[in-house]
Amino acid sequence: MPYTLKKTIQLLRQRGHDYLVTVKGNQKKLYQALTNYCQEQKPIAQHESQNVGHGRSEKSE
Incomplete structure (x- = not known):
C-alpha cells in the first residue's frame, strides 16, 4: 500500500x-x-420477502 494511502486510512x-x-x-x-x-463473520442483518402474484410464488433472502 502506498504511504499516502496508509496515512489517509489511519486518519x-x-x-x-x-x-x-x-x-x-x-x-x-x-x-x-x-x-x-469475512468468512468468519456473521451477517449483521438478514432480510426475507415473499411475493405471490400472477399465479406464482417468489421467495428471496
Missing part, C-alpha cells in the same frame, strides 16, 4: 469515519487475511 480511522479500500489478489497475505475474516 480516517482516528476520526471514526467509515471507508472502503480495494484489495487485489496480488496482495496475497492481506487478501487472504481479509477473506478469512
